[in-house]
Amino acid sequence: MSSGAIDIDEFENADADEFEERNDTERIVLFLDKNDDRAWKAATIAEQLGLDTDAVSAILSRLKERGLVRHKRPYWAITDxxxxxxxxxxxxxxxxxxxxxxxxxxxxxxxxxxxxxxx
CATH class of the missing domain: 1.10.287 (Helix Hairpins)
Structure with a gap:
């Protein structure tokens, strides 16, 4: 994964190609969930995951509509x-x-x- 690190239990329990199959939305949700003690700017999330900032912003907006993330401009956090x-x-x-x-x-x-x- 682009974020550089994952939990060892997740690594041990994963199929060989599981991480390649994750789409951008899932990667963003997993990133925010793993880092739920902080709120993040879209550009920082994009940088951490190696994604385009505009794409991350669009995904975050859709996740907000579904109640899966919280937003207080300019920061984003996983839902509580x-x-x-x-x-x-x-x-x-x-x-x-x-x-x-x-x-x-x-x-x-x-x-x-x-x-x-x-x-």
Missing amino acids: DKERLQSAYRLHRHHETADEHYGEERLEELQTDKMEDVQ
Whole structure:
């Protein structure tokens, strides 16, 4: 991962290519969750993860709409609603599993409004 370090338990329990598969949204959420004792500027998050600042800002705005991050200009932090965060993560993982099983096009036909709210 671009942030330079992960928890050793996460490393030990991960599949060989799990970290390459993480999309930018997941990387941002994981970064904020691991660093939940601080609030961050979008540019700093982008720098830490090796991402474009504008892309990070857009992702953070979508995460805010879903209640997964908090924002007080110019800072961003992970939600303090851990239950909501865990629920969104579980739904995300279920979506990935379904995508692998059915394929992206078929899955789009099967998606519910609730899945679209949390993706």
